[in-house]
Amino acid sequence: MIVNGVRQTVTIDNRTSLLDLLREHLDLTGTKKGCDAGACGACTVQVDGRRVNACLTLAVRLEGAEVTTIEGLAQSEDELHPLQQAFIDQDAFQCGYCTPGQIMSGVGCIEEGHTGSPGEIREWMSGNICRCGCYVKIVKAVQQAAHGN
Amino acid sequence: MSRPPAIGSPHSRVEGRLKVTGKAPYAADHVIEGTVYGAIVDSTVGRGRITGIDTRAAQAHPGVLRVISHLNAPRLPYNPNPGYANSNNPPGDRLRAFQDDRVQFFGQPVAVVVATTLEAAQHGARLVDVRYDAEQPSTDLTSAPADDPMTYERGDAEAALQSAAVKLAMTYRTARNHHNPMEPHATIARWNGLRLTVWDKTQWVPGTQIELAAVFGLPAASVRVISPYVGGGFGSGLRCWPHVVVAAIAARELGRPVKVVLSRRQMYFGTGFRPAYEYGVRLGSDRSGRLTAMTHDVRAETSSYETFTEGIMGAGQMLYTTANVSQQYRTVPLDVNTPIWMRGPGWATTSFALESAIDELAHELNLDPLELRRRNEPANDQSSGLPFSTRRLRECYTVGAREFGWQRRNPKPRSTREGDWLIGTGMATGVYDTSRNNALAHVRLDADGTAVVQAATSDMGPGTYTSMTQVAADSLGLAMPDVDFRLGDSTMPRVPPHGGSQTMASVGSAVQDGALQVRQLAIQLAVADGRSPLYGVAPGNIVATDGRLHVTNNPRRGETYQRLLSRNNRTHLEALGSFERPAQDRFSLHAYSAVFAEVAVDRQLGLVRLRRMLGVYDAGRIINPKLADSQAIGGMVGGIGTALLEHTVTDHRDGRIVNANLADYLVPVNADITQLRAIYLDGHDAEADPIGVKGLGELVMIGVAAAVANAVFHATGRRIRELPITAEALL
């Protein structure tokens, strides 16, 4: 599989989730485990261009797949993706733990074209729980990145 | 031109870049060479004794290294470590990991499986077969016997109630809530001889250090706790819980670093909760709405082995003028794990009961709820007789009413309808005591003109990294990027818990003190240095700004820290700043709020939707308005969860929690939250602490649930006295 543009060949337990593969084998700990059951969205990554829950994705099924995590979102080390910058600008996080998942999900939300209104963003970002309660600002950050305001 | 002060400016989070790129290391993210994985086995009975543990299947599972339980764990000293100054261990006998065969609640850790892979450890834990001699647990607050009450009496509430023109008696109920920070609690433990290092999720680095030292019988200096990032806490990280000890036991037995991450399910019995309450309120007033009597009769969950209490009694004694107050606060020991403070502890619960009751009285008297509150606004704190340091509730009411559009409200319940939705507005008052405690902070100004500031505090989300940087920058006269604030390591100066909204007041004041000391050292160095342009200037006439010292009214006469230090061959200047809590307060110190809510209730389906909310806060000085705004709207979201969604459900037959996951224990999602707005009154409380803050994190949660419940009443005419407010209650 290809993770953030880098070909990775790993031998793993069939049981290993994509999330645990990233965190425990590839030291890509930016993707977070919040519930390990598809109920919080903290582990959101892109697989073949679609946002998915890494915790419910068995890694063994991803032969040949392209995975993008928060570490691989920006063009380069020094740059931020516009949505990453928007999260900082809008203060769309507090503790920061759900943030990588929110951002990966937000990128999906924008690419899918679900940013027509705040209400639409709210619904399509509801798969990512933020316990610090930053939703209002997460919506603003997605708007900023989608529409440049 | 010097830059504007950092304090009061809406700076973005200084650690923001690390967080949005996934590079901020939370407890389980630290990559420690040679780490193996521990998975905890939880009891499947609610009370009893372990009669046997069959570990054969687990031991045989590939990758499993060891199964540790009370049968083979080392006996640990578990030295007493009482008192909130050291441990946050409530009175009682704390749960001792793997020290005996007793089971005191469903889900108690009874063994740990250590394996080379996470998958093997987790499955190994499933394969451990524990047998029990089970007893019937007692987990029902409504039926279990209570401890003796804590009481408070002022005047004669019973007699005053008897003679009151208007009397109301209500019982409110609140559900057990779990903090559910997004980051599960996690610990990596590593021993080096007799020295223990843990990378831990904690809201109190020194507290975890001292507790681990007590548990293992070590000097505190032999335990190091590292916790640079905390993925939310809301109180769940205020104690060193058994799983931290389990990780340390396993690491010691295996001779390797061990990582233990609690599952989401384990978070429901491993790290405390906001207890459920039954809260009886009786109010007596005259016809004009002046309160003459108030009684509070409170029952709350605690565990069988520790007596957990929280700030339930404060608000009833000081929020409103009432000559006659009687309070009884009983804890009810149950076969559950011990609760812990959760955002707005005690005060949030009391506020739901008290502020609902005041709303009920307003309705009874046909008075505007704001007017009723204004009529009972006290001149001083009747519980202590002390004057208020600052109390601007009337202003909160006025500003809130204006900005919310309160005057447009038709006071009659069930009077506004939009299609299928009944619309209602409600408000509630919030109050939280301003706590602060002794804190230290180390400040070092380096010869390159940058500073490093350190304290063993935490940043679970309020923005400690940023706000402390702002305080230090202003006190030193440096630009924000030239100050590096570090936290989360027990080798740093000691601070109080990162909870109870005391971090800014306590640690912030220590940071300011340390920074001012260092600035003073620099000034002294300059005025005594014949080569300095500041030679001979009176120290009081020198200010620091933009990394320079200069004469107050003559910016050109001065020099940079860099020049000063290098010319004097000083690598750095340093000081240990401190804040000491006064032995006795001369003022009543509290932060206040008025919270306004508008809800829509589907008249047929009973669904409650929050339409908008406004909080107006009297919280003293605001260090960073951008972050303070986030905190306020986050507190509202937490309060909305408590009001409408959150409920830990226990099956009293065996003590099992049946919704111990994030799909069934509901917290608000993005779609639930629309328009939230926060207004902070411009303020400064000189009596509270040297930097004038009164604390935010708790205050912003308090009053939210009552405001929602009062709005639901206004929308529907139905008074719901039990949280969460569900559809079935409104059908």
Added chain:
Amino acid sequence: MYPFSYTKVADLDDALAAGRRGGRYIAGGTTLVDLMRETVERPGTLVDISDLPLRRISATPQGGLRIGALVSMAEAAAHPALRTAYPVVTQALELSASAQLRNMASIGGNIMQRTRCGYFRDVTAACNKREPGSGCTAINGHNRTHAILGTSDHCVATHPSDVAVAFAALESTVHVLGPDGPRTIAFGDFHLRPGSTPEREQSLRPGELITAVEIPAHPRPLASGYLKVRDRQSYEFALVSAAVALHVRGRVIQQAKIAAGGVGTVPWKLPAVERHLVGKRPSPQLWTEAAELAAEGARPLEHNGFKVDLLKRTIERQLSTLGGTA
């Protein structure tokens, strides 16, 4: 999670062969992996069918739509023909789970979803569905979210799917392929009520594979929609839901297709409500009368009695939303 072996199949023959050997098919995996982690599910072999050619949505010669079993919930929800013809289906999909889960989960897997009953998911509790004969902890336990219709003394677990309720309302057909070749199962026969064998949830035979769900043609115009009632506004299973499709012509209801979710042990068709509506003119009174029939035969438990009333109100609301009072 119990260890398992894994094989990915390239074509339907391989899949059936693997299925015949006892392999367990995995598509999106959102239910299966979750339940494997809880050790509720313990398959010895996972047969990954994600490469099978079952990813198309196509029109049938009879004017219906056939949705391949591996079409993701997200793809189905966004499909223009499906959105135009059967909003009840695409709404049900978009009101399910989260965007991430809908990207993963398949249509075939969705109708195979297993219950959210907390006692079923907790292997330390007795559960007849998980372990036949062990007892039902939910009947006398905490059962707010449980079923009021189609229950038995052995099981009261709710079927969790939304889109299955829409499929049920529209009297869809499940296409399956098994060792004996293809066959079709009427949607109403696909899910099994628990009776005394709650462990049997579908009428699939061993080794059979769902290949598609077919929605038949319905007379036009068809006003259809899905109403989901839940505590929070998104990312939650239904307390009660209503899938309604009405064909009104000449101011008379010619056809009514209605099912409810969140209340039944299977997606719950409401033939009595449908019968009451057909041949009558839309009116608020008619909606109330018809909805009154929705909870016939309901057996409420200690904590879910409110669902009886809520079901009627939900049906009434959705009838009124779609049917108007023309």
